[in-house]
Amino acid sequence: MLFGEFKHFARPKKKKITLIVIPDATKEVKQYALSLWVPPLIFSSFIILLICTVLFSSVIRQNNLEAASFKNEIHSLEEINFVQASEMALLQEQSFQIQERLSGLDDLQNKVLDMVGLETDHVTSEPEVSFMVSRSDLRTSFTSYTSDELEHLEQLIESQKESMHSLIDNVEEQLQYIDAVPNLMPATGxxxxxxxxxxxxxxxxxxxxxxxxxxxxxxxxxxxxxxxxxxxxxxxxxxxxxxxxxxxxxxxxxxxxxxxxxxxxxxxxxxxxxxxxxxxxxxxxxxxxxxxxxxxxxxxxxxxxxx
CATH class of the missing domain: 2.70.70.10 (Glucose Permease (Domain IIA))
Structure with missing residues (x-):
């Protein structure tokens, strides 16, 4: 009677799922008893893993795209920087050559004036050409800066041309005068x-x-x-x-x-x-x-x- 009552109050046996594995005909069949909550857990884990894989792949792909974009941008900036640096060096060299030519013109102008006896005070002395471009200006205002400098150089050259044309006219007139004035001893004796x-x-x-x-x-x-x-x-x-x-x-x-x-x-x-x-x-x-x-x-x- 007591055993019956104890059996009556015993916990009911949990249901399980039996997993049968048949390797081949020569080997023993294996059975695995799984609780009912195991398959949902495995499925949920697979879904979570799949979602994590997709998210991770998406993040990796996005990072790769951004890295490629940054790489292309850096390459483009390097090319622009190289081109601008080359242009800057070329413009500086050209400006130095122009300044040397202008200096040579000034020397020639003074020499011609001295030869013909004209005063040099009336000739306007042009300001020295300055054309230095800093690296900080290279990215910010390179285009406008060089444009202003080139315009200044063009104006300076035009002004120098006008000055030289005026000088040539004065020299020609002075040479005609010097040649005409009867200041040569006409005979020996x-x-x-x-x-x-x-x-x-x-x-x-x-x-x-x-x-x-x-x-x-x-x-x-x-x-x-x-x-x-x-x-x-x-x-x-x-x-x-x-x-x-x-x-x-x-x-x-x-x-x-x-x-x-x-x-x-x-x-x-x-x-x-x-x-x-x-x-x-x-x-x-x-x-x-x-x-x-x-x-x-x-x-x-x-x-x-x-x-």
Whole structure:
């Protein structure tokens, strides 16, 4: 009776699932008893594992895409940086070359001015070209900075061109002036009579000598003292064979007592060009050249102009 009551109060036996494994026909069949909660646990674990695998794969794929994107961006930035660095180096080199050329132009300009005797004060001194690009500016304002610098260089070069054109005009005018001024001794020999008052070689009276007399042997070469146009070539009384050259700028020169005139009226002559042979024609005491320089029609001392 007591055993029956105990059996009545015993816990009921749990249900299980039997898993039968049949390896092959020669081996023993194996059985495994599994509780009912095991299969759902295995299935749930598989689902969780699958979800984790998918999520992990997605994260890995996203990271790989971002890494590839970053890599491409870095590569692109490296290429841009290389190109900009190359451009910067090229622009700097070009600016240095331009500055050297401008400096050379300044030196040439001053040399030309010194040669022709022009003052250098009227020539505007351009500011030194500065074209330094820092690495910090390379990424932020490289384009605008170089654009401003190039514009500055272009303006500077144009200004320098205008200055040089103006200089060339001034130099050409000055060279024409230097070539025209009758400042060359027209013949070799000794000065036998100076400019100014003197005792007349043909008497005892005083007279004003409007030029200088250069004595030498007959047939000595007579050169144009400056470039110009022959306004007279012929025989003129006491002056004998005479040549008058208009040099412009108010200057004329006179060559008298020539043995022979070698140029005609209207001829254009250059400085140092042979124009006559020394003689003693007209009123003369011997072979010599009577040489006059007139400025705006007034005789001036040739020795004050001749170098």
């Amino acid at each position: 000794r000065i036998s009579s100076s400019f100014g008052y003197r005792n007349s070689p043909f008497g005892s009276r005083r007279e004003f000598h409007q030029g200088i007399d250069i004595a030498n042997q007959s047939n000595t070469s007579i050169l144009a003292s400056g470039s110009g146009i022959v306004t007279y070539s012929g025989y003129n009384g006491g002056y004998g064979n005479m040549i008058i050259i208009n040099h412009g700028y108010g200057y004329t020169s006179v060559y008298a007592h020539n043995r022979e005139n070698l140029v005609s009226q209207g001829d254009s002559v250059e400085k140092e060009e042979l124009i006559a042979k020394m003689g003693s024609t007209g009123r003369s005491t011997g072979p010599h050249l009577h040489f006059e320089i007139r400025y705006n029609g007034t005789p001036v001392n040739p020795l004050s102009i001749i170098k």
